[in-house]
Amino acid sequence: MDRLKAEQRVNELNEMLRNYGHAYYVLDKPAVPDAIYDQLLNELIDLETLYPDLVFPDSPTQRVGGAPLSTVDKVTHERPMLSLSNVFDEKDLHEFDKRVRSGAGDKIEYVCELKIDGLAVSLLYENGKFVKGATRGDGRIGEDITVNLRTIRTIPLKLKEAVSLEVRGEVFMPKKSFHALNEERGERGEELFANPRNAAAGSLRQLDPKIAASRNLDVFIYGIGGDGETYNLSNHDESLDYLAGLGFKTNKERRVCTTVEEVLAYIEKWTDKRNDLPYEIDGIVIKVNQFLYQQELGFTAKSPKWATAYKFPAEEVMTTVRDIELSVGRTGVVTPTAILDPVSVAGTTVQRASLHNEDLIKEKDIRIGDKVIIRKAGDIIPEVVAVILDQRTEEELPFEMPTHCPACDSELVRIEGEVALRCVNPQCPAQITEGLIHFVSRNAMNIDGLGEKVIEQLYREGLVHDISDIYKLTKEQLLELDRMGDKSASNLVAAIEASRSNSMEKLLFGLGIRHVGERGARILSEHFGTLAQLIAATKEELVEIHEIGEKMADSIVMYFDSEEVRALVERLHEANVNLTYTGTRVRIEEGANAFAGKKIVLTGKLEQMTRQEASAQIEALGGKLSGSVSKKTDLLIAGEEAGSKLDKARELKVEIWDEARLVEELNK
Template sequence: MDIKQAREEIEKLREEIRKHDYYYYVLDQPVISDEEYDALMRRLMWLEQVFPELATPDSPTQRVGGQPSKAFGTVQHRVPMLSLANAFSEGELKDFDRRVRNAVGDDVEYVVEYKIDGLSVALWYENGVFVRGATRGDGYTGEDVTENLKTIRSVPLKLNKPFTLEVRGEVFMSKKDFEVLNEQRREQGQPLFANPRNAAAGSLRQLDPRVTASRPLDIFIFNLQYIQDSQMPETHCDALELLREIGFKVSPVLCRSRHIDDVIDMCLEWHEKRHSLWFDIDGLVIKVNNLRQRDMLGATTKNPRWAIAYKFPAEQKETVIRDIIVQVGRTGVLTPTAVFDPVPVGGSIVSRATLHNEDYIKEKDIRIGDTVVIRKAGDVIPEVVEVKKEKRTGNEKPFVMPKRCPVCGADVIRLEGEAATRCTGNACPAQIKRLVIHFASRDAMDIQGMGPAVVNQLLDRGIIKDVADLYYLKYEDLIGIERMGDKSVRNLLEAIEQSKDRGLARLLFGLGIPLVGARAAQLIAQHFGHIDRIMKAKKEEFLEIEEIGNKIAESIVAFFKEEQNVRIIEKLEAAGVLMEQPGLSLRDESLKGLTFVLTGTLSSYTREEATRLIEERGGKVSSSVSKKTSYVVVGENPGSKLEKARALGITILNEEEFKQLLNIK
């Protein structure tokens, strides 16, 4: 195949894929199977790899997410992205209508749309190609999230017509996708998102577009901000129809009316019906339809005068707290939870609400037996709004946080300055899954092949009960695990064996001691030399170490005071796990006082591994180049840090020179 033939096939494939993207992600009407779609995409990716000169930014293959961004740049909005004034009652909607009619006369038509609970963005297209996207920011300047927006399938990378225009839309996540994402995060021991809006905003503002690409984001376009060399439509509805025709997923119009009473009826109707939607809304938006009248109405410095948002009032219900139970999360945090008489709130029946922590309960003076008001925070998570103290009978019971973990019986600790109360047990069943996954992770004991799926099965089958049990696994324990054949089992056993020699610092980090990260673990390992001395040390001895403060010291002492943690250490040592630092002097400070900056990709080490090697020798790693930088270590495809280092006259090391400095052959 020559380049001409390749260009023709690539263009044909791109058009075909764009068509199917539109049918699937915009119209929700797929016309081919997933397998057929994947085959088209694989063919296009292969052709672009063979003929890289034919790859373009608007190709469907660019949605997978590029390289991580160091920080978001800023974008000046061509048309200000103003926020809407809010109305909370019929009277406020009538006041809005009165102001509009006083300004433009009685011949006014309103358009009513969903107020989607997401993150507002502006998209800019030149000659029909998506070139830039930004968050709303302060309305005048936003963050450049172009690469992240490209990963959203309902954002067209190329329009059906070569218009140069700017549109405004709302990025959101469906209720179902939000639940699936939170369940995945729960399984991985990660913090849960509070609601779909929180999840969408967090996903879009990831520095790594590949993370955004893994999240199920969607978008509705709700306004044409600007169009070049073409007459702006006369009405908002005409503009939405134009945008729909050229490939955008457009926000639905609920009604058009010349009477504010119709608008009010629509608002009241959707206050009851909103939970039936597959995405979250927190109100409705009322807009003047005629664009010339919009110009006449103008805007304040904050809000357009031609639109208003009707916000749904939060639904609240009274109920009685029958008990306060304590749940232990995967990070060991004890969370009190109110159990109350079931009550319908926000479209579902709820009977529990988190009370967050001991301080929250004391602040609101919540007691067992209290009559309380419940609502859903962000329309998702039930919460206690207030206590009806006037309804107390005298039989209510104050809540007291337990002194021992309700799951494993270990002591609990609340560090100075923290609201959270934590279980100190490293074999606690409530947190063991997260701990084992962390223990086996790359920056800890680095047991390749010991991923979440394997850990889940080992725990579910009762084969392991703590991290030390990993070193007592046998061939017959693993061969029955799903998707584990003979070769996989032998490789995993070999990886477990190799991990025994990782050393004290990585072992300490792997144990998951609260507040002890990789850097703190390294400092502690170098200071004490052996785990026996760490286990016997008092708080004051840890405070002698630079960078180790009060909270970390208290956390370590509490951890090794717990008997079940001591038993785990004994099991690890009996299995042959190294309890001191290998390969270098425990007091190696050959790089003490030196500051390094890493740029580009190193072939022998990950960024984390190179950082650890420097810190093991007393050096520090910075993210930016300055006059205080001692060395800049350069790998393949270095960034702007290299040029800045040259300008400042800082010593630059290639990978081989870096190894020599570390005394690694």
């Protein structure tokens, strides 16, 4: 390419990458897949290498990241949070190794670590206490997210030694939490998060810390922000052990390597095993271990010369949308799914991808016949990332959502405030079968052998109409089903029989009540002990339980107010299905301590511990936490800036403690 054409292309790439960087870093809404961004960035790097005079100060290759959001306080990092250079294959890695050894000699070691796909943060501690936390931002200026970081339980608020230091880490959302969050958002008709990284970033940038606290975020600390030698440390691996000793969570899957071949073996191992991890990783970080050699190698303007990131091959591929099908879930939500030309993604063949809802189809302008990019990160359901517009032929067909349910032909409705279309017919066959499939699933009643195909056949043959009918099935009936042999039928009868004795929380989750997940089912079961007591509970009694909010309480009361539901519960009782909690309940005699058996409300700001820490200790001592003050409240614990709850407690003459009294009683 001659210089004139190179200059034109450099200008185009600069503009595109700046726009994509703004969408990714500032808005948390990526405009293109990572693979395409990396491809464009590498093209720009190649051109700038070929023509050094085309390296402009505002080039994306010369900056660390995007600008921070302006809606929160800004924090200037004492030491810049630099980005890492990237390598993409064995050849790139050997070149990195060659550069390192030519600058620091052959005695160097590498530390290989998993590259967590989350949000980089800086945590500042003074005399062992957490005082400030910030996002990376553009590397020099980040965003103050201290209040949200304090909600993450794996971030210590007080270290085991009274040291002052800054540490760097990666906040992430575990896969299980991500799936649960998206399931809840889907049921509410809200927009789904594209991946755990976006979910974590969106959670930390919430202005209300209660939202961040509800998202089950986690963190791995990966280094000290300052000079490790200040703390008498000689290498990075040693510093991670030191940080773990202070109380930080570090990733244990790291390895010290002495050769590039050992580094490649580590990369190969985690390329194969990455999907087995409970969190997402998008590569491997390789750092020179010894601090002395790190200092000798130094930095470029945007990254350390002694570290790099090996990026996993892109898990985004191109295929064609051949059709769009509709499915009806157990809550009546109608979900469109793209039917694709088969394509291999993340080691599996993909033929379907979720389109979530009508608004997403319109926003991305997805049409039948379009060439699209799909993504599958780990075990996440594949999704359409973008349409390749420049490959349109004008023969593609726009898609319109139907006005009636594809399963029962009832008119679909859109509930106010929701994105999703719903079928509200309680006799819809699709909702019934999906509810049955949920009931027998592993996390609910765990009836092994009663899979989706068997459920559908049982319903189609008229053998099962609701969940209670499962317990009337006989071996003779099962043997009449397709591909059901004598041994399979016997095993299935035994699995159904075993499920009768499941603890109440399994049944409660299996009922599929809106907003009641596994954790909510366990909390409710542990609190009430029997399904009968839960059915009799009022909304006011429900919201007094710690972690049970008004939406869940409304949903529970509405569900059990139904005559059909009460009749179903009676049929389950007649079928000898256990309706009681058989797990371990907190049973502490009243009077054993100042908290046992009392209904307690926490309000205001605590200085010596977080509200979560205080709640955990109170519950461990038999206290029952509530979110609101009522005549049944025994005790209010008021921190600084306590508001209306304190006023109401005084009005009702409820006993009131300050934080000092709380700490005194907890330490007895």
